[in-house]
Amino acid sequence: MSSTTRGRIDKRQAILDGAFTVFARQGYAQAGVQDIALEAGVAKPTVYNHMTDKATLFRHAVEAAAMTALDQRVAALAPLGDPGDDLAATLEGVALALLRLHTDSRYCALRRLLYSEITHFPDILDIVKEYGLDRLNHALADRLARLALAGRLRTTDPDLAAEQFLALILGPLEARSQMGTRQLEEAELATIARTAVETFARAWVVS
Amino acid sequence: MSSTTRGRIDKRQAILDGAFTVFARQGYAQAGVQDIALEAGVAKPTVYNHMTDKATLFRHAVEAAAMTALDQRVAALAPLGDPGDDLAATLEGVALALLRLHTDSRYCALRRLLYSEITHFPDILDIVKEYGLDRLNHALADRLARLALAGRLRTTDPDLAAEQFLALILGPLEARSQMGTRQLEEAELATIARTAVETFARAWVVS
Amino acid sequence: MSSTTRGRIDKRQAILDGAFTVFARQGYAQAGVQDIALEAGVAKPTVYNHMTDKATLFRHAVEAAAMTALDQRVAALAPLGDPGDDLAATLEGVALALLRLHTDSRYCALRRLLYSEITHFPDILDIVKEYGLDRLNHALADRLARLALAGRLRTTDPDLAAEQFLALILGPLEARSQMGTRQLEEAELATIARTAVETFARAWVVS
Amino acid sequence: MSSTTRGRIDKRQAILDGAFTVFARQGYAQAGVQDIALEAGVAKPTVYNHMTDKATLFRHAVEAAAMTALDQRVAALAPLGDPGDDLAATLEGVALALLRLHTDSRYCALRRLLYSEITHFPDILDIVKEYGLDRLNHALADRLARLALAGRLRTTDPDLAAEQFLALILGPLEARSQMGTRQLEEAELATIARTAVETFARAWVVS
DNA sequence: TATGAATGAGCCTTCATTCAT
DNA sequence: TATGAATGAAGGCTCATTCAT
Known part of the structure; x- marks a missing residue:
C-alpha cells in the first residue's frame, strides 16, 4: 500500500470522524x-472531493458510527457464551457493560x-435496521437461546426475553x-443493572 | 374579555399550533x-409580534405539546385508582392505553x-423535567405505592417498580x-402489553 | 397609486436597470x-424578492432593453411616412438616425x-423574434411598400429592399x-449613410 | 523530430481543439x-503545463480558430482572380461560397x-484585426481593384465596394x-447570394 | 512530463429579523 | 395590531489553480 493511498484513506477517515463529531455536536x-472541514483538518473542497453531498457525508458518517457502536455492544455479550455457575452475576456483568457503552457520549x-x-433521511432506516x-x-436472543437449551432459562421465547432484558x-x-444529558455514576449504573437482572431473573431464569 | 382579545388569543394559539406542526414535520x-406563519394563517411579522424569537417560539410550542402529552398519559393511569379484582388485567389495560398514546404521531x-x-436548548431540560x-x-409510582399499601404489590420500591413497568x-x-417510523397494529400493542405485564407481575405483584 | 406601490415599482425598475447595466458590463x-444589487442600490435579497432567479432576472432585463431598443428604432423610421421630394435625402436621414441608435453603447x-x-437561454430566441x-x-418594409405604391420605389419585394437597406x-x-468597441465619429456615420443610400438607390429608387 | 516531441505537439493541439470545442459549447x-481536459483526453494539470491560464488558453484557442476561418474565407475568393466572361455569375459563386462558410457551426x-x-479580453481585438x-x-478589395483596373467595375473605391458586397x-x-441558431437551406443561401449580387451589380458592375 | 489530490476564493441562494405603513 | 418589503449574515457548492508524486 503506497503512502499516497494511505494518506488518502487517512484523510477520508478524518473527514468521516470529523463529520460525526460536528454533526453530533450541532x-x-x-x-x-x-x-x-476544520475539524477534519482539511479544506472545504476536500470534503466534497470525497463525499458528493452534505447529505451523503451525513449518511456515511452515521453509518460508520453505527457500525462500530454495534460491534462494541455485541462484543459485550461475550460472557454469556460461558456463563459459569452464577448466571445472575454474569447477566449483571453484561448489563453493566452495556450500560457503560450506552452512556458513552x-x-x-x-x-x-x-x-x-x-x-x-428515509434511508437512515436501513442503517437502523442493519446496525440498530x-x-x-x-x-442477545441467540445467547439466551443457548442458555435455554442448556436448561438455564425458561425456553419459551428468547427474542422476547432479549427484548425485555x-x-x-x-x-x-x-x-x-x-x-x-446527565452522566450517571458507576454506582447508579450498577444499581440499574442489579435491579434489572433481578426482575429479569424472576421472569426467565430457572432457579 | 373583548372580542379583539379573544382574537389575539386565538391567533397566539394558532401560531403555537402551527409552529409545533411545522417543527414536528421539518x-x-x-x-x-x-x-x-403560513401554517398558522398569519403574516411573518405577526409571529414576531407574539414571540420574540424563533427559539422562544420553539420553546413555547414544545412546552405546550409536552404539557398536553403528559396530561393525557397521566389520565391513562386512572384505572389503577380502582383496580378491581384482576390487577393484572387492569395493569394490562393501562399499559395498552399508554402504548396507544405513545404511538400517536x-x-x-x-x-x-x-x-x-x-x-x-439547554432549557428544554426543564420542560423534560416538568412534563417528561x-x-x-x-x-405511576404514587398509584403503585397505594397498591403496595393495599397489599397487592411488594412493598419495596414503588419508584423502581414504576420505572420497570x-x-x-x-x-x-x-x-x-x-x-x-412504523405504525404498530393494535394486536402487536396488545402483545407488548400482555408480555410486559406478565414479567412485571412475576417481579412485583402479590399473587 | 399609493406611494408604497410606487416605491416598489421604482425598485423593480431600478433592479432591472441595474441588472442590465451589470450584465452588459460583465x-x-x-x-x-x-x-x-449594489448597482440598483438595494440589498441582495431584495433582488430575489422581485426575481426568482439570476436567470429570470437576466431574461427580464434583456427583454426590457430589447423592447425599448426596438421602439426607438421603429420611431426613427417615421420620416419615411412623409418623404418629401428628395427621397434619397430622407433615406439618408433615416439611415443616419439608425446608425446613431446602433452605436449607442x-x-x-x-x-x-x-x-x-x-x-x-433558448427562450432568448423569443425575445429576438419579438423585438429583434x-x-x-x-x-421598414411597410414603409417601403407604401413608397412603392406611390411609385417612388421599384415594386418588387419590399421585404428584400428593407433587408438590403x-x-x-x-x-x-x-x-x-x-x-x-470603437466609437465612430459622426462624419463617418454620415459617410456610411450616404454610400449605403447611394447603392440602395441605384437598385431600388425610381429616378 | 522525436516521437515524444510529436506526442507533445499532438497533445497541445488536442488541448487547443478541445478548448475551442468546449468554449464554443459553453x-x-x-x-x-x-x-x-476531459474533451482533450488529458488530465487537468496537463492543461496548465501547456497553457499558463484559462485566459491564455482561451486566447490561443480563439486565435487558432480565427486563423483557419480567415484562411478558408480568403480561399473562397479565388475565382475572382479569373472571373471569366460572366462576372455576375462569378460573384454569385463567391457569395455562395462565403455564405456556406459563414453558416458553419x-x-x-x-x-x-x-x-x-x-x-x-481587450487583446482579442488584435485577433479580430488580424483575422477578422x-x-x-x-x-476582397484587392480582387475588386484588379477588376476595376480591368474595366469590369467602376473604379472609385474598391474598399467600399468590398464592404458593401x-x-x-x-x-x-x-x-x-x-x-x-437556425440552419439555412442551400436554396435560401442561393437566393441571398443572387439578390445580393443583383443589387451589388447595379451599383458597381460595368455592364 | 503527466496526474491525483488539495485548496482559497467566490457565488447563488435562503433565512431570521426588522422597518414603515 | 398586522403586514408587505427590505436586509445582514451565513451556508452549500464549484472552480481555477497548485503541490507532490
Whole structure:
C-alpha cells in the first residue's frame, strides 16, 4: 500500500470522524461543512472531493458510527457464551457493560442524530435496521437461546426475553440520564443493572 | 374579555399550533418562520409580534405539546385508582392505553424534537423535567405505592417498580416501531402489553 | 397609486436597470447578483424578492432593453411616412438616425449579450423574434411598400429592399466599429449613410 | 523530430481543439478547465503545463480558430482572380461560397465567443484585426481593384465596394439565421447570394 | 512530463429579523 | 395590531489553480 493511498484513506477517515463529531455536536442542519472541514483538518473542497453531498457525508458518517457502536455492544455479550455457575452475576456483568457503552457520549449523540433526522433521511432506516437495537436483540436472543437449551432459562421465547432484558436496562438509563444529558455514576449504573437482572431473573431464569 | 382579545388569543394559539406542526414535520433548523406563519394563517411579522424569537417560539410550542402529552398519559393511569379484582388485567389495560398514546404521531414528533434539540436548548431540560417521563413515573409510582399499601404489590420500591413497568412497555415499543417510523397494529400493542405485564407481575405483584 | 406601490415599482425598475447595466458590463456568468444589487442600490435579497432567479432576472432585463431598443428604432423610421421630394435625402436621414441608435453603447451591449447567451437561454430566441431585427425589417418594409405604391420605389419585394437597406448600413457599421468597441465619429456615420443610400438607390429608387 | 516531441505537439493541439470545442459549447465563463481536459483526453494539470491560464488558453484557442476561418474565407475568393466572361455569375459563386462558410457551426460559435468576450479580453481585438472581417474585406478589395483596373467595375473605391458586397450577403444571413441558431437551406443561401449580387451589380458592375 | 489530490476564493441562494405603513 | 418589503449574515457548492508524486 503506497503512502499516497494511505494518506488518502487517512484523510477520508478524518473527514468521516470529523463529520460525526460536528454533526453530533450541532445536529445536521446546524453543522456547517466548513466546521467539518476544520475539524477534519482539511479544506472545504476536500470534503466534497470525497463525499458528493452534505447529505451523503451525513449518511456515511452515521453509518460508520453505527457500525462500530454495534460491534462494541455485541462484543459485550461475550460472557454469556460461558456463563459459569452464577448466571445472575454474569447477566449483571453484561448489563453493566452495556450500560457503560450506552452512556458513552458518542453513542448518545448517535441516537440523537438518528432520532432527529430519521424523517429527513428515509434511508437512515436501513442503517437502523442493519446496525440498530434489532441487531443487538438478535445477538442477545441467540445467547439466551443457548442458555435455554442448556436448561438455564425458561425456553419459551428468547427474542422476547432479549427484548425485555434490554428494555429493563436501557429504559431506566434513558429516564435517569435525562435523554443522555446527565452522566450517571458507576454506582447508579450498577444499581440499574442489579435491579434489572433481578426482575429479569424472576421472569426467565430457572432457579 | 373583548372580542379583539379573544382574537389575539386565538391567533397566539394558532401560531403555537402551527409552529409545533411545522417543527414536528421539518425539525427546528429546517423549519422556516415563513412556513410557520403560513401554517398558522398569519403574516411573518405577526409571529414576531407574539414571540420574540424563533427559539422562544420553539420553546413555547414544545412546552405546550409536552404539557398536553403528559396530561393525557397521566389520565391513562386512572384505572389503577380502582383496580378491581384482576390487577393484572387492569395493569394490562393501562399499559395498552399508554402504548396507544405513545404511538400517536404528534407525540413521536415531540420526542424527536426533544432529542434533536436538547443540546442546543439547554432549557428544554426543564420542560423534560416538568412534563417528561419522570413525571409519569412519579404519578405511576404514587398509584403503585397505594397498591403496595393495599397489599397487592411488594412493598419495596414503588419508584423502581414504576420505572420497570414503563421500561417494559416503552422499550419494546421503541424497538419494534423503528424509532416511531412504523405504525404498530393494535394486536402487536396488545402483545407488548400482555408480555410486559406478565414479567412485571412475576417481579412485583402479590399473587 | 399609493406611494408604497410606487416605491416598489421604482425598485423593480431600478433592479432591472441595474441588472442590465451589470450584465452588459460583465456578461451573464461574470456578473454577480451582489454587483447588480449594489448597482440598483438595494440589498441582495431584495433582488430575489422581485426575481426568482439570476436567470429570470437576466431574461427580464434583456427583454426590457430589447423592447425599448426596438421602439426607438421603429420611431426613427417615421420620416419615411412623409418623404418629401428628395427621397434619397430622407433615406439618408433615416439611415443616419439608425446608425446613431446602433452605436449607442447600451444597444451594443444588448447585442453582445444576446449573442453570447443565446445558446444557454433558448427562450432568448423569443425575445429576438419579438423585438429583434426582424421586427425592424418588417416596419421598414411597410414603409417601403407604401413608397412603392406611390411609385417612388421599384415594386418588387419590399421585404428584400428593407433587408438590403439595413444590411448596407449595419454591415459596414459592424465592420468599422470593431464589433462595437470603437466609437465612430459622426462624419463617418454620415459617410456610411450616404454610400449605403447611394447603392440602395441605384437598385431600388425610381429616378 | 522525436516521437515524444510529436506526442507533445499532438497533445497541445488536442488541448487547443478541445478548448475551442468546449468554449464554443459553453461560453468562456461557463466552460470548466475540467471539461476541456476531459474533451482533450488529458488530465487537468496537463492543461496548465501547456497553457499558463484559462485566459491564455482561451486566447490561443480563439486565435487558432480565427486563423483557419480567415484562411478558408480568403480561399473562397479565388475565382475572382479569373472571373471569366460572366462576372455576375462569378460573384454569385463567391457569395455562395462565403455564405456556406459563414453558416458553419464552428464559425458561428467563434463569432459568438468574440462578441461575448471582447469586453473582457481587450487583446482579442488584435485577433479580430488580424483575422477578422477587415482582413477579408482587404483581400476582397484587392480582387475588386484588379477588376476595376480591368474595366469590369467602376473604379472609385474598391474598399467600399468590398464592404458593401460583404454587407449584402452577410447582413441578410445574420437576420435570417436568427443569430446563427437556425440552419439555412442551400436554396435560401442561393437566393441571398443572387439578390445580393443583383443589387451589388447595379451599383458597381460595368455592364 | 503527466496526474491525483488539495485548496482559497467566490457565488447563488435562503433565512431570521426588522422597518414603515 | 398586522403586514408587505427590505436586509445582514451565513451556508452549500464549484472552480481555477497548485503541490507532490
